[in-house]
Amino acid sequence: GLVVTQLDVQPGECVKVKGKIPSDAKGFSVNVGKDSSTLMLHFNPRFDCHGDVNTVVCNSKEDGMWGEEDRKADFPFQHGDKIEICISFDAAEVKVKVPEVEFEFPNRLGMEKIQYLAVEGDFKVK
Numbered sequence: 359g360l361v362v363t364q365l366d367v368q369p370g371e372c373v374k375v376k377g378k379i380p381s382d383a384k385g386f387s388v389n390v391g392k393d394s395s396t397l398m399l400h401f402n403p404r405f406d407c408h409g410d411v412n413t414v415v416c417n418s419k420e421d422g423m424w425g426e427e428d429r430k431a432d433f434p435f436q437h438g439d440k441i442e443i444c445i446s447f448d449a450a451e452v453k454v455k456v457p458e459v460e461f462e463f464p465n466r467l468g469m470e471k472i473q474y475l476a477v478e479g480d481f482k483v484k
């Protein structure tokens with residue numbers, strides 16, 4: 359999927375990804391952080407994968423090691439949706455704004471900028 363490097367997203371700014379969820383999507387992820395091994399946030403809506411159904415799983419990754427998963431209560435996604443995902447952060451937390459719902463996740467690594475963004479799985483970036 360899409361990989362963007364050399365970003366310099368500061369606290370208070372947002373990075374926005376627009377795309378479509380295919381009708382047969384099993385899951386997708388949006389990763390932001392320093393690079394693929396050091397993620398402020400792995401945002402992973404799961405329609406039906408890794409044993410989860412209609413569950414948003416969030417996590418961080420530090421030097422290639424996953425942190426503690428955070429499963430969210432809301433699942434505001436449907437197959438075929440065209441959505442915008444806006445990610446912003448400050449010293450304390452990362453915010454993921456999608457239609458109808460804003461998810462929050464702690465800025466566990468205390469990152470001060472987002473340099474990397476990657477989209478994986480069933481999400482057709484527009």
Ligand SMILES: CCCO[C@@H]1O[C@H](CO)[C@@H](O[C@@H]2O[C@H](CO)[C@H](O)[C@H](OCc3cn(Cc4ccccc4)nn3)[C@H]2O)[C@H](O)[C@H]1NC(C)=O
Pocket residue numbers: 385386387400402408409415416417424427478479480
């Ligand atoms: C119950 C004992 C085992 O626990 C399971 O352990 C799995 C392996 O660590 C957990 O799954 C992993 O959770 C991570 C977040 O904590 C990541 O989501 C791992 O996937 C990374 C990944 C991305 N991709 C690319 C991709 C992404 C989306 C769709 C298709 C490909 N391929 N692998 C995913 O494999 C999975 O979330 C976890 N389940 C629970 C309930 O804890």
